Amino acid sequence: MRAEPFTRAKSQSSAASWRKSSASIVCSSNSKGVQLQETSVTKEDRQRLLHQEGCIVWLTGLSGAGKSTVAFTVDQILTSRGKLTYVLDGDNIRRGLCKDLGFSAADRQENIRRIGEVATLFADAGLITLVSFISPYKRDREIVRQMVPPGHFIEVFMNVPLEVCELRDPKGLYKLARAGVIKGFTGIDDPYEKPERPEISLQHVNEKGDPVSPDQMAWTVIRYLSDKGFLSG
Numbered sequence: 358m359r360a361e362p363f364t365r366a367k368s369q370s371s372a373a374s375w376r377k378s379s380a381s382i383v384c385s386s387n388s389k390g391v392q393l394q395e396t397s398v399t400k401e402d403r404q405r406l407l408h409q410e411g412c413i414v415w416l417t418g419l420s421g422a423g424k425s426t427v428a429f430t431v432d433q434i435l436t437s438r439g440k441l442t443y444v445l446d447g448d449n450i451r452r453g454l455c456k457d458l459g460f461s462a463a464d465r466q467e468n469i470r471r472i473g474e475v476a477t478l479f480a481d482a483g484l485i486t487l488v489s490f491i492s493p494y495k496r497d498r499e500i501v502r503q504m505v506p507p508g509h510f511i512e513v514f515m516n517v518p519l520e521v522c523e524l525r526d527p528k529g530l531y532k533l534a535r536a537g538v539i540k541g542f543t544g545i546d547d548p549y550e551k552p553e554r555p556e557i558s559l560q561h562v563n564e565k566g567d568p569v570s571p572d573q574m575a576w577t578v579i580r581y582l583s584d585k586g587f588l589s590g
């Protein structure tokens with residue numbers, strides 16, 4: 358499929374920006390001399406094919422904050438409405454692509470770097486890409502933000518206090534961390550750096566103190582995506 362000349366000219370800066378981001382995938386110190394392959398099918402071609410625009414919805418927060426629940430709820434709702442989405446989830450990715458990594462600061466950084474590269478490719482392919490990782494370091498999240506065109510990295514802060522996450526403790530990990538069986542657990546004896554200006558901040562209770570359900574949270578994300586035009590094209 359060929360892009361209309363008008364579309365191609367209009368979109369050059371954003372397409373160039375995506376290409377720049379793809380370049381970072383191949384231009385590590387071990388791949389000097391590898392040249393970036395230009396593509397003839399553009400992001401806009403895919404956008405028109407899918408009637409949506411690819412982006413990264415990055416959910417960050419403590420273990421138990423509800424990242425996976427909200428990501429999969431958004432996934433389900435959008436899929437049922439004919440949108441192409443994909444969830445990259447910490448627990449799943451750590452069984453494959455990142456199974457060699459632990460939870461030291463360096464390993465978490467490498468974890469997020471790899472996920473950032475994959476998420477960038479998925480978003481470039483036109484998918485609404487939902488990413489649910491603790492991603493505790495501001496710097497690592499900002500690096501991913503810079504990899505995509507402005508506005509295409511949507512940081513969603515699961516703004517749920519440690520006490521609430523610890524009460525939920527669905528996997529019993531906080532108990533083990535408090536008992537000293539797990540060392541370096543985020544929020545207990547390892548840092549979590551809150552986002553300063555997330556695009557979306559989700560709290561587990563509303564202004565009246567009533568609980569906010571995963572469905573309500575998911576719709577907040579979906580409304581944002583719709584308002585910004587990612588769900589049409």
Ligand SMILES: Nc1ncnc2c1ncn2[C@@H]1O[C@H](COP(=O)(O)OS(=O)(=O)O)[C@@H](OP(=O)(O)O)[C@H]1O
Binds near residue numbers: 460541
């Ligand atoms: N030390 C330590 N600290 C934090 N979390 C731990 C740890 N050890 C195991 N787990 C389990 O691993 C899940 C977090 O993996 P992530 O890949 O999202 O972490 S990170 O982004 O690299 O920090 C996290 O899953 P979620 O509860 O879904 O967040 C935990 O179940």
Ligand SMILES: Nc1ncnc2c1ncn2[C@@H]1O[C@H](COP(=O)(O)OP(=O)(O)O)[C@@H](O)[C@H]1O
Binds near residue numbers: 425561568
């Ligand atoms: N909005 C919510 N209100 C109440 N409980 C929730 C909400 N979102 C998630 N949960 C529950 O909290 C626990 C942790 O959710 P999960 O999505 O696994 O968190 P995370 O991926 O951040 O570790 C689960 O038992 C889930 O059912």
